[in-house]
Amino acid sequence: MKIIVFSDSHRDLDAMRAAVDETSPGMIIHLGDHIDDAAALEMLFPDIPLESVRGNTDLWSPGPGEKILEIDGIRIFMTHGDMYDVRNGTSAILAEGIRRKAGIVLFGHTHNPYLKTKKGIVLMNPGKAGRRARGMSEPSFGIIETDGGIRCGITRLQDIIGRSGN
Numbered sequence: 124m125k126i127i128v129f130s131d132s133h134r135d136l137d138a139m140r141a142a143v144d145e146t147s148p149g150m151i152i153h154l155g156d157h158i159d160d161a162a163a164l165e166m167l168f169p170d171i172p173l174e175s176v177r178g179n180t181d182l183w184s185p186g187p188g189e190k191i192l193e194i195d196g197i198r199i200f201m202t203h204g205d206m207y208d209v210r211n212g213t214s215a216i217l218a219e220g221i222r223r224k225a226g227i228v229l230f231g232h233t234h235n236p237y238l239k240t241k242k243g244i245v246l247m248n249p250g251k252a253g254r255r256a257r258g259m260s261e262p263s264f265g266i267i268e269t270d271g272g273i274r275c276g277i278t279r280l281q282d283i284i285g286r287s288g289n
Contacts, residue, residue: 124195128265129161130154130203130231131178133253135262136163138280142252142264143168145283150194154231154249155203156180178203178231195269197226204230204248213237213246220244226273235260236277245275252280 127148129139134157143151143164151171153161155178165173174192177184181203189202200223207216209232220228227245236250249265262280267273 124149124269126150126152126194126267126269128152128154128229128247128249128267129252130249131156131234131251131253132160133157133251134160135253136160136167138254138262138283139164139252139264140167142278142280142283143171146266148266150174152201152229154178154201154229155188156231157253158184158186174201176201176203179205191223191225197269197273198224199227199229199267200225201229204232209233209248213239213241217241217244217246220246227267227275229265236263236265238265238275238277245273247275247277249277254280 125148127146151173153175155176158177158181161175176190177186192199200220209230230248234251237248239246247265250260250263252264254262263277266276
C-alpha cells in the first residue's frame with residue numbers, strides 16, 4: 124500500500140490536494156496542526172481512507188493525540204510529536220516507539236523533514252505541508268510503501284505543485 128503523510132498543513136489545502144492527485148495513495152495520514160485540513164481532505168477524497176491525530180494547535184479537537192495502525196503487518200505509531208519534545212531530539216519518541224513495538228514512528232511539529240532508522244524503527248517527520256507555516260525548510264510530505272517491506276521517502280511539495288500549477 125502507498126501511504127501519503129502530511130503534517131503541519133496550516134490551512135494549505137491546495138498543496139496537499141496536488142500531492143494526493145499526483146501520488147494516488149491508498150491511504151492519507153495527517154499528523155496534526157490544522158486537523159480541520161484532514162477533514163477537508165477526507166471530503167475531497169472520500170474513497171481514500173484517512174487517519175489523523177491532533178497537533179498542538181488543535182487542542183480543541185476531540186480527536187486523539189496519538190494512534191497505532193496495523194498496515195500490511197507493519198505497526199505504525201503516529202503522533203504530532205509535541206508530547207515527546209521532538210524539537211529537542213528523537214530519543215523520547217523512539218523510546219515510545221520501542222515500547223509500542225512500532226516498525227514506523229510518524230511525527231511532525233518541528234516543520235523539518237526527518238527520516239532515519241534507529242534500533243530497527245523508521246522515524247519519519249514528513250516536514251511541513253503548509254507553504255505559509257513558519258520555518259526555513261521547504262514544504263514537503265512523506266510517502267510510505269508497505270508492499271514487500273517498508274520503503275519511505277520525503278518529497279518536496281514544490282516538485283508536485285510545479286507540475287500541477289497550484
